[in-house]
Amino acid sequence: MIHCGVFSRMKLRHQVGLNIQKLRRERGISQEDLALMAKINRGYMGKLENAKNSASLDMVERIATALNVVPSWLLVGDEPFQFVQRFDKEKGVFRPMEIADENSKPSPKKPKRLKANIVQEGVILSDESAVVVWSDYTWNNGEIIRYWEKGLENIPETMITVRDIATSKVRER
Incomplete structure (x- = not known):
């Protein structure tokens, strides 16, 4: 059996509580x-943070x-993606993901299995490499x-170059 870092020493509920508390304080x-x-x-939040x-x-x-993180970050704390946005087709911009309306009802149709294809990346180019933002x-x-890379969501847009994955083209912003 393989144990990874934190999980070999701590119950998952403790890890989740610590991660919530850490992000909240940061x-x-x-x-x-x-x-x-x-x-x-609020009382329940305190009980979650204190495990x-x-x-x-x-x-x-x-x-x-x-907290604007992917849910898995609260479980492990080392998730490479931190900030997640959904594209708003009406306004043509990305917006932070929101909690679904509790009054909304699920579709009566059988849900399709979700699949994703990467279409483009925002990168910072140097002479030798590209850092994906x-x-x-x-x-x-x-x-x-x-999906924004952890800690890179505040990079100025002028530093980011868009790379189309399907055609491997790079275009300046």
Whole structure:
């Protein structure tokens, strides 16, 4: 059996609590404000952070959305992608992903298995290499999702070059 780093020493509920607390503090968000953003009780948020309660997958998703990270980051803390955006077709811009409206009902149709294809990347070019800043994926349900590399979401747009994956073309922004 292979044990990886943190998991060999700590229960998952403790890791999730620590990751929530770490991100919340890094971003200067109070526990109460994060609870409001994730639409959960402040007392319950405290119990999650202190590992007195285990978060359901739905709860992990809501908290991750409020913190603007992919849900798996709360489980492991080392996820390479940090900031996730969904393309708003009406406005033609990327927007942070939001929690689905709780009043919305699932489609009665059987859901399709989601598949993604990477279509373009934002890169910083140097003489010898390219550093990927973000990657855009198209999903077979029509959505376009942008995944930002951890810590690179504040790079000025003027430094980023767009690279089309399908044609391997590079175009300046």
